[in-house]
Amino acid sequence: MRKILVAALFAAFLASQSFAHISLIKGSGHGKEPQASFRLEKVNGNVYALFGQGGNIGVSFGEDGLLTIDTQFENVADNIKAQLKTLGTDTPKFVFNTHWHGDHTGGNTVFGRDAIIIAHENVRDRLLNTLEFRGQTRTPTPKVGLPMITYEYGLSLHFNGEEVKAVHFKKGHTDGDTVIFFTGSNVVHLGDDFFVGRFPFVDLESGGSVEGLVRNIGSLIQMIPADAKIIPGHGPVSTLKDLRDYQGMLISTTLIVRRQMAEGKTLEQIKAAGFPDRYMEAGSGFINTNAWIETIYRSYSPKMGAS
Numbered sequence: 001m002r003k004i005l006v007a008a009l010f011a012a013f014l015a016s017q018s019f020a021h022i023s024l025i026k027g028s029g030h031g032k033e034p035q036a037s038f039r040l041e042k043v044n045g046n047v048y049a050l051f052g053q054g055g056n057i058g059v060s061f062g063e064d065g066l067l068t069i070d071t072q073f074e075n076v077a078d079n080i081k082a083q084l085k086t087l088g089t090d091t092p093k094f095v096f097n098t099h100w101h102g103d104h105t106g107g108n109t110v111f112g113r114d115a116i117i118i119a120h121e122n123v124r125d126r127l128l129n130t131l132e133f134r135g136q137t138r139t140p141t142p143k144v145g146l147p148m149i150t151y152e153y154g155l156s157l158h159f160n161g162e163e164v165k166a167v168h169f170k171k172g173h174t175d176g177d178t179v180i181f182f183t184g185s186n187v188v189h190l191g192d193d194f195f196v197g198r199f200p201f202v203d204l205e206s207g208g209s210v211e212g213l214v215r216n217i218g219s220l221i222q223m224i225p226a227d228a229k230i231i232p233g234h235g236p237v238s239t240l241k242d243l244r245d246y247q248g249m250l251i252s253t254t255l256i257v258r259r260q261m262a263e264g265k266t267l268e269q270i271k272a273a274g275f276p277d278r279y280m281e282a283g284s285g286f287i288n289t290n291a292w293i294e295t296i297y298r299s300y301s302p303k304m305g306a307s
């Protein structure tokens with residue numbers, strides 16, 4: 001079953017570069033994308049979003065210097081630096097990692113030469129170890145790319161005239177997720193807890209859980225101001241309304257699968273039944289309909305020890 005999921009995930013990836021969440025193995029042959037796909041967008045106040053290859057990077061630039069959230073891949077660090085340079089410097093003082101996946105931490109080995117990397121303790125643990133992830137072996141990250149500061153619940157950094165607040169959310173996309181609140185600029189970076197308008201990737205192998213993700217999104221909707229701008233892990237800069245729509249989709253698709261599980265339907269039967277047409281678009285990204293059904297099914301199966 002796992003092999004099928006991996007194959008489905010990979011096929012979905014190939015079909016969707018824009019939601020690239022690729023190869024978490026360093027230097028595995030994925031070439032650089034053209035520079036043109038790297039773009040810096042002003043979001044609000046001190047905060048910018050940097051789009052490129054991999055997870056969206058959040059950027060704070062001001063009187064105290066540069067801070068980034070996530071680092072995409074090592075082999076696109078030059079492309080990222082070229083965008084940062086347009087602000088005045090390409091050398092961040094601090095880097096937060098929203099979670100351990102390679103499309104968010106791959107560039108740590110470059111940016112960690114100058115910056116202090118900060119992340120949840122489970123991110124450091126995973127980066128330190130050799131992991132079997134989605135059928136591939138991932139080697140440990142060298143020391144330079146490891147978080148130097150870790151936390152269990154979160155921390156605040158006072159930078160560029162505002163409190164930059166990192167808050168850990170338990171068991172959502174992974175078990176090491178952090179959401180970053182730029183409290184003055186009124187911007188929130190949600191990492192991969194938010195795939196705008198798409199079914200999410202819930203990494204069950206890294207301690208993620210569908211139930212936990214739904215709970216986290218519910219909490220975030222309570223915490224995020226109505227007029228805040230949201231930087232998602234993947235997809236365009238969004239609003240609280242977009243997050244509510246995503247929550248509605250998560251809840252209703254999860255209920256559809258769980259109801260059939262309670263009726264004793266097999267995974268194959270649930271896949272054959274599919275979702276209503278209004279969720280077609282949500283399945284057009286990295287995670288297609290079958291992969292999402294399988295994730296929900298596995299996350300809520302008793303043997304998985306649903307959290």
Ligand SMILES: [Zn+2]
Binds near residue numbers: 054101104
């Ligand atoms: Zn990602």
Ligand SMILES: [Zn+2]
Binds near residue numbers: 099192
């Ligand atoms: Zn991820």
